[in-house]
Amino acid sequence: MAKSNVNNYIRKLRFEKDELTQAELAKLVGVSRQTIVAIEKGQYSPSLELAFKLAKVFAKSIEEIFYLEEKH
Amino acid sequence: MSHQEKRNIFNIAITIILTLIYALIITAKYQNGAFDTTNLMRFWSIIILIYIPISIVGRIISMIIYRIVIEVTYEVKGENKDDLDIVDERDKLIELKSERLSAVIFGVGFITGLVTQVFNLEVTYFFIALVSGGLASDIISNVMQIIYHRKGI
Numbered sequence: 120m121a122k123s124n125v126n127n128y129i130r131k132l133r134f135e136k137d138e139l140t141q142a143e144l145a146k147l148v149g150v151s152r153q154t155i156v157a158i159e160k161g162q163y164s165p166s167l168e169l170a171f172k173l174a175k176v177f178a179k180s181i182e183e184i185f186y187l188e189e190k191h
Numbered sequence: 192m193s194h195q196e197k198r199n200i201f202n203i204a205i206t207i208i209l210t211l212i213y214a215l216i217i218t219a220k221y222q223n224g225a226f227d228t229t230n231l232m233r234f235w236s237i238i239i240l241i242y243i244p245i246s247i248v249g250r251i252i253s254m255i256i257y258r259i260v261i262e263v264t265y266e267v268k269g270e271n272k273d274d275l276d277i278v279d280e281r282d283k284l285i286e287l288k289s290e291r292l293s294a295v296i297f298g299v300g301f302i303t304g305l306v307t308q309v310f311n312l313e314v315t316y317f318f319i320a321l322v323s324g325g326l327a328s329d330i331i332s333n334v335m336q337i338i339y340h341r342k343g344i
Binding site: 142145146149150151152153154157160161162163165166168169 | 193195271272274277279280281282340342343344
């Protein structure tokens with residue numbers, strides 16, 4: 120399976136936000152913990168709706184959480 | 192291992208067990224002469240029409256048992272049960288992708304069955320291809336879901 124081109128800073132942001140666990144974050148945005156794990160590993164690119172929910176939790180813009188990995 | 196993966200493994204096991212048990216019962220009945228096999232089309236149609244409700248009821252019962260067992264296991268281990276009821280966008284996407292593959296495999300089974308009829312083979316071969324396609328599509332769909340859950344989509 121190819122890794123997604125969209126990467127993110129969720130892991131870093133979780134630790135900055137009172138060491139929020141993956142399970143807690145999953146509950147806040149209404150997905151399973153496995154989905155958070157997959158997003159953090161770059162194995163899954165979330166929908167725009169989920170990206171907005173994550174942005175709301177961290178009080179950041181989507182661009183501050185996700186970035187496009189350039190492949191040469 | 193996530194509970195989705197456990198459920199997929201359980202589904203594969205149930206599919207194989209149900210089909211095997213049904214095949215053994217039908218074979219035993221066939222050897223005892225319980226079926227009229229002069230009209231093979233009718234014989235196979237009856238076998239498949241009986242299997243469909245048996246398979247549905249068997250799956251419903253097994254899923255209820257699975258749910259009870261998994262709930263008790265999570266309770267005993269003190270694990271978080273929240274994830275058990277969540278079907279999120281990633282799960283739906285994985286399901287869609289695996290179902291697409293499942294439909295393709297079933298289609299291949301059906302076409303293979305039609306090809307056997309083009310070559311004037313017995314109607315039994317048509318149904319064997321159809322049943323094999325159905326069984327393979329179900330198993331491969333679950334295997335693909337496990338792979339997608341583990342390696343990403």
